[in-house]
Amino acid sequence: xxxxxxxxxxxxxxxxxxxxxxxxxxxxxxxxxxxxxxxxxxxxxxxxxxxxxxxxxxxxxxxxxxxxxxxxxxxxxxxxxxxxxxxxxxxxxxxxxxxxxxxxxxxxxxxxxxxxxxxxxxxxxxxxxxxxxxxxxxxxxxxxxxxxxxxxxxxxxxxxxxxxxxxxxxxxxxxxxxxxxxxxxxxxxxxxxxxxxxxxxxxxxxxxxxxxxxxxxxxxxxxxxxxxxxxxxxxxxxxxxxxxxxxxxxxxxxxxxxxxxxxxxxxxxxxxxxxxxxxxxxxxxxxxxxxxxxxxxxxxxxxxxxxxxxxxxxxxxxxxxxxxxxxxxxxxxxxxxxxxxxxxxxxxxxxxxxxxxxxxxxxxxxxxxxxxxxxxxxxxxxxxxxxxxxxxxxxxxxxxxxxxxxxxxxxxxxxxxxxxxxxxxxxxxxxxxxxxxxxxxx
Amino acid sequence: xxxxxxxxxxxxxxxxxxxxxxxxxxxxxxxxxxxxxxxxxxxxxxxxxxxxxxxxxxxxxxxxxxxxxxxxxxxxxxxxxxxxxxxxxxxxxxxxxxxxxxxxxxxxxxxxxxxxxxxxxxxxxxxxxxxxxxxxxxxxxxxxxxxxxxxxxxxxxxxxxxxxxxxxxxxxxxxxxxxxxxxxxxxxxxxxxxxxxxxxxxxxxxxxxxxxxxxxxxxxxxxxxxxxxxxxxxxxxxxxxxxxxxxxxxxxxxxxxxxxxxxxxxxxxxxxxxxxxxxxxxxxxxxxxxxxxxxxxxxxxxxx
Numbered sequence: 001x002x003x004x005x006x007x008x009x010x011x012x013x014x015x016x017x018x019x020x021x022x023x024x025x026x027x028x029x030x031x032x033x034x035x036x037x038x039x040x041x042x043x044x045x046x047x048x049x050x051x052x053x054x055x056x057x058x059x060x061x062x063x064x065x066x067x068x069x070x071x072x073x074x075x076x077x078x079x080x081x082x083x084x085x086x087x088x089x090x091x092x093x094x095x096x097x098x099x100x101x102x103x104x105x106x107x108x109x110x111x112x113x114x115x116x117x118x119x120x121x122x123x124x125x126x127x128x129x130x131x132x133x134x135x136x137x138x139x140x141x142x143x144x145x146x147x148x149x150x151x152x153x154x155x156x157x158x159x160x161x162x163x164x165x166x167x168x169x170x171x172x173x174x175x176x177x178x179x180x181x182x183x184x185x186x187x188x189x190x191x192x193x194x195x196x197x198x199x200x201x202x203x204x205x206x207x208x209x210x211x212x213x214x215x216x217x218x219x220x221x222x223x224x225x226x227x228x229x230x231x232x233x234x235x236x237x238x239x240x241x242x243x244x245x246x247x248x249x250x251x252x253x254x255x256x257x258x259x260x261x262x263x264x265x266x267x268x269x270x271x272x273x274x275x276x277x278x279x280x281x282x283x284x285x286x287x288x289x290x291x292x293x294x295x296x297x298x299x300x301x302x303x304x305x306x307x308x309x310x311x312x313x314x315x316x317x318x319x320x321x322x323x324x325x326x327x328x329x330x331x332x333x334x335x336x337x338x339x340x341x342x343x344x345x346x347x348x349x350x351x352x353x354x355x356x357x358x359x360x361x362x363x364x365x366x367x368x369x370x371x372x373x374x375x376x377x378x379x380x381x382x383x384x385x386x387x388x389x390x391x392x393x394x395x396x397x398x399x400x401x402x403x404x405x406x407x408x409x410x411x412x413x414x415x416x417x418x419x420x421x422x423x424x425x426x427x428x429x430x431x432x433x434x435x436x437x438x439x440x441x442x
Numbered sequence: 443x444x445x446x447x448x449x450x451x452x453x454x455x456x457x458x459x460x461x462x463x464x465x466x467x468x469x470x471x472x473x474x475x476x477x478x479x480x481x482x483x484x485x486x487x488x489x490x491x492x493x494x495x496x497x498x499x500x501x502x503x504x505x506x507x508x509x510x511x512x513x514x515x516x517x518x519x520x521x522x523x524x525x526x527x528x529x530x531x532x533x534x535x536x537x538x539x540x541x542x543x544x545x546x547x548x549x550x551x552x553x554x555x556x557x558x559x560x561x562x563x564x565x566x567x568x569x570x571x572x573x574x575x576x577x578x579x580x581x582x583x584x585x586x587x588x589x590x591x592x593x594x595x596x597x598x599x600x601x602x603x604x605x606x607x608x609x610x611x612x613x614x615x616x617x618x619x620x621x622x623x624x625x626x627x628x629x630x631x632x633x634x635x636x637x638x639x640x641x642x643x644x645x646x647x648x649x650x651x652x653x654x655x656x657x658x659x660x661x662x663x664x665x666x667x668x669x670x671x672x673x674x675x676x677x678x679x680x681x682x683x684x685x686x687x688x689x690x691x692x693x694x695x696x697x698x699x700x701x702x703x704x705x706x707x708x709x710x711x712x713x714x715x716x717x718x719x720x721x722x723x724x725x726x727x728x729x730x731x732x733x734x735x736x737x738x739x740x741x742x743x744x745x746x
Contacts, residue, residue: 109499203691261583411695
């Protein structure tokens with residue numbers, strides 16, 4: 001009995017191995033078939049269904065114009081999907097995703113370098129905007145597509161009811177927030193309103209993304225270039241300690257109701273208090289304008305520049321770049337698509353329509369956001385981007401830096417008894433370690 | 443590619459063993475194949491990658507055990523071990539106890555019990571993401587939230603279920619128990635159905651108390667079912683991920699970060715696939731070890 005059982009094993013292994021080889025061969029065959037068509041580009045964007053509809057319109061116009069087909073994939077968990085595609089060494093041809101990810105992608109070798117001169121219409125993008133796509137080795141790795149800066153969305157009707165003005169400084173913002181929380185601006189007789197919405201979770205680095213504007217306004221930096229191509233961690237500066245202490249004491253550990261309940265575990269998709277009509281301020285990107293026009297309603301809120309801190313009113317600027325996947329072999333078609341996307345026609349298409357716009361501030365300098373949309377609020381955003389904004393440094397792999405900063409900020413805001421200076425000191429050491437991992441530490 | 447089946451070799455093997463030996467394997471082949479492609483191959487790949495600095499487009503670099511030392515030395519992973527153990531143990535034991543209580547209460551043939559059992563089983567078949575959203579609403583930290591409005595009536599609260607780093611882990615645990623108790627209930631119900639009724643009757647005649655009946659009849663009789671539940675719960679408890687990810691994302695201040703959420707962050711937010719693989723391999727080894735141990739204890743118990 002025992003002998004017989006043992007002798008079955010080879011048969012089983014053989015059968016299994018044969019079947020496995022069969023499927024493996026089929027798998028690779030069908031995978032390459034889709035990408036072999038030279039006239040079809042696989043394009044990925046990180047989009048929900050609503051903005052994806054805008055992209056579809058843009059790509060349809062491109063196909064009509066050039067005959068190049070687009071296999072469009074809106075991907076919500078973009079980076080997870082991209083990592084698994086990278087492991088098969090078969091990337092999408094063109095990707096449109098956040099500016100802050102360029103260093104990370106380039107560091108992994110996922111991107112083709114780009115010569116700006118090879119993109120038709122490249123001269124309509126300003127030198128300053130182009131400079132934001134220069135990688136660590138001095139080459140360009142992305143083509144600017146859309147830019148934005150954070151602004152303050154604030155409930156106009158609540159301000160009027162309480163006889164207040166839109167805040168222009170941190171102090172004013174704090175008093176408005178307290179008034180929103182305590183003086184019943186929605187008039188239902190219940191204490192169910194909050195000052196401002198904060199996506200303060202460390203998940204996906206949200207705390208750092210939202211907190212960056214405050215850091216800039218307080219005169220702090222997360223990492224600083226030293227002019228020699230390397231960086232130093234800067235979160236232990238006096239300005240950083242002062243800023244983070246102010247945020248902690250006033251927004252998270254001060255009076256109840258200044259921020260929405262659950263702020264420290266909220267990500268942007270769960271921080272819906274502004275739409276829900278129970279929070280009065282939200283510092284966020286302009287893509288939300290379309291959403292907020294429906295709820296709470298276009299007449300109920302206004303878009304104003306961010307209140308200034310001790311060092312100014314700079315906000316976080318970010319946006320999307322067009323990236324070409326490494327080793328895809330369809331450079332000509334990719335360049336044609338990029339040229340269309342940055343052309344006035346391509347940009348206008350992506351800025352208008354009934355769905356969420358995918359180009360916020362156009363990178364094409366011949367266009368004006370407020371004029372294209374016939375909406376003066378967009379000039380507030382454009383002005384913030386042009387005059388008072390800073391991006392995350394684009395050359396290093398910023399993903400670990402952002403995540404570590406978010407982890408630390410979230411912890412500082414959670415434990416009200418902690419010592420900010422020593423906690424930021426620890427963060428600074430972690431950041432120095434991140435830079436060292438990339439051989440970028442001064 | 444159908445010709446890949448090495449026909450002569452196969453025929454020789456088939457000839458030696460005869461049809462009888464091959465047929466069962468043919469029936470098993472689809473399952474084996476699926477396991478191979480979707481389980482064992484990715485697992486082997488994961489173990490392989492854990493020794494590399496993974497950069498698919500620049501060439502992976504062999505770095506030996508560096509990933510392992512980095513993961514094991516990271517204080518956030520060390521914190522995560524504690525959270526994983528507390529959450530895994532609490533959630534497993536809680537779910538087994540509650541599952542056992544539910545099974546005792548809902549055992550029987552009456553139609554009303556069947557309906558109740560179905561209702562109670564619902565959490566186990568609901569998508570965890572949906573459950574997470576539901577519990578986020580129930581845990582809403584003002585008196586508008588379901589749980590807090592209840593506490594408000596009693597003059598208590600509001601409790602920051604998810605935003606207080608001292609409570610968040612236990613809030614997650616409560617949700618985990620709610621999800622997994624009905625699952626355990628079903629396995630234990632099957633065990634209870636197999637208990638010899640005559641023993642209960644004999645016990646009733648001897649006039650034993652409820653507790654004695656549980657301790658000396660029910661528990662020994664459902665021991666195999668309990669062991670299955672325990673093994674499954676141990677494995678599940680250690681690789682807990684979805685419950686935490688949908689409810690708190692590991693926050694606030696990392697107070698609910700468990701081993702797998704840490705590995706996920708490392709792999710997909712920091713793009714360190716090698717490190718994430720190493721973390722997963724460590725978990726695999728620990729789980730394997732624990733499963734073998736539970737099995738050993740069970741066998742020793744049975745032998746006794």
